[in-house]
Amino acid sequence: MELIRTPVLELTRDQIVTRIERGAKQRLQLGVRDFIERYRTGVLEDPAAVADLVALAALLDDSDPLFVRP
Amino acid sequence: MSVPDLPALLGHVRELTRQYKRGRPESFAAFRELVQLLLQVTVLGSGVGVRLTRGPRTDRMVMEGAVDDLGVIRMNDGRYLRVSIVLFREPHQGGYRLKVEQASYQYQLDDIGDHWVFRYDYRRDPADQHPATHLQVRGVLFENVPLYHGVLERVHFPAGRVSIEAVIRLLIEQFAMGANTPPEIWRAVLAESERPFEEIAHRPLSGPSA
Numbered sequence: 001m002e003l004i005r006t007p008v009l010e011l012t013r014d015q016i017v018t019r020i021e022r023g024a025k026q027r028l029q030l031g032v033r034d035f036i037e038r039y040r041t042g043v044l045e046d047p048a049a050v051a052d053l054v055a056l057a058a059l060l061d062d063s064d065p066l067f068v069r070p
Numbered sequence: 071m072s073v074p075d076l077p078a079l080l081g082h083v084r085e086l087t088r089q090y091k092r093g094r095p096e097s098f099a100a101f102r103e104l105v106q107l108l109l110q111v112t113v114l115g116s117g118v119g120v121r122l123t124r125g126p127r128t129d130r131m132v133m134e135g136a137v138d139d140l141g142v143i144r145m146n147d148g149r150y151l152r153v154s155i156v157l158f159r160e161p162h163q164g165g166y167r168l169k170v171e172q173a174s175y176q177y178q179l180d181d182i183g184d185h186w187v188f189r190y191d192y193r194r195d196p197a198d199q200h201p202a203t204h205l206q207v208r209g210v211l212f213e214n215v216p217l218y219h220g221v222l223e224r225v226h227f228p229a230g231r232v233s234i235e236a237v238i239r240l241l242i243e244q245f246a247m248g249a250n251t252p253p254e255i256w257r258a259v260l261a262e263s264e265r266p267f268e269e270i271a272h273r274p275l276s277g278p279s280a
Contacts, residue, residue: 001074003106006121006136008099016125019139042197046224048189048206051174052141052154055132058171059125 016056017066023053036066074111076255082107083262091266093159093166098122098131101157101168105133105234108263112238112249112256115146120153130158130171140181145241146248152176152183153234169272170194175237177245187245190232194272201228202274228276235264 011019017032024035027050038044039054047054060066086107089100099122106119120143121136133155135142142150156171176189192203204226211222218224239260241247249256 001079001107001110003103003110004117004119006102006106006119008131009121009123009136011123011125013126040197042199044198047193047196047198047200048174048191048204048226051172051176051189051191052134052152055134055141055154055156055172055174056123056125058130058156059123059127059132061126064126 011056011059013060013064016059020053020056023050033066037069040067074251074255076258079107079111079255079259080262083259087263087266090168091270093162093168095159097159097168098133098157102133104263105153108235108238108260109143111251111259113145113151113241113247114143114250115148116144119143130156132156137181140183142178142181142183144181146250147246150178150181150183151237151241152178152186152189167270173234175232175234177237177241190229190237192231192274194274196278199278200226201276203229203231203276205229205232231271231273233264233267233271235260235267 020035021032024030024032028035030038036057039047083104086100086104090097090104102120102122109119118136120133123132123134133153135151135153137144141154142152144150153175155173158169158171159166160169172193174189174191176183177187179185179187186208188205188207190205194202196202206223206226208223211220214220242249
């Protein structure tokens with residue numbers, strides 16, 4: 001059986017943030033910083049609904065400005 | 071699709087399993103290829119399967135459905151499965167292991183996911199009170215009980231760790247999804263792949279201990 005080949009998708013930090021931002025706004029009416037803050041403090045109502053966005057955030061460095069509280 | 075050679079398929083599954091269990095940098099690709107094989111043998115309905123996505127962190131990757139940037143695959147019945155798995159390498163007994171930080175599978179009627187049916191979710195270290203492994207079903211609870219009074223989708227049912235093989239079986243056996251190969255092929259392939267997963271899968275408690 002011939003398997004479908006799919007190249008690795010390389011995303012920059014800004015591309016990841018843009019995807020999270022778009023998804024969080026469409027589905028939760030939240031900005032990206034608010035979304036990350038709510039997830040990391042355990043108050044996001046239903047994280048599984050946006051598991052794909054949470055997964056993308058896992059690709060950012062721990063020192064990313066999004067993870068630093070203002 | 072012609073009927074594939076079962077011994078060759080099972081051999082391919084074993085080899086990919088051996089590769090991802092070694093925890094080397096190339097193990098990410100082996101894991102993706104294994105999942106791609108499982109999907110092609112079973113429910114994949116288009117030429118687009120799963121891909122690896124990488125960002126600034128070099129120690130982890132996301133395996134997700136590759137339809138646009140929606141994280142979904144299109145299945146045989148025209149519906150969708152959202153697949154999202156965060157993989158990372160961790161030192162283990164002098165070597166490395168490929169591990170899963172979080173995994174989510176959502177069966178949905180539309181590509182966006184407004185019309186989802188069920189989803190399984192696993193997170194190794196959740197920050198909230200929901201069970202680390204749980205099942206949600208978007209339906210109606212007929213009896214009027216607290217907390218959500220009929221809105222079933224808000225309930226996070228604790229579940230054991232659920233493999234992608236189990237989700238595929240569920241779609242075929244319980245949701246009448248057509249398969250790309252005969253049952254004697256896809257059942258054997260799923261079993262060959264699921265067995266090692268069950269041996270090494272992390273099984274968290276059903277909630278926080280404090």
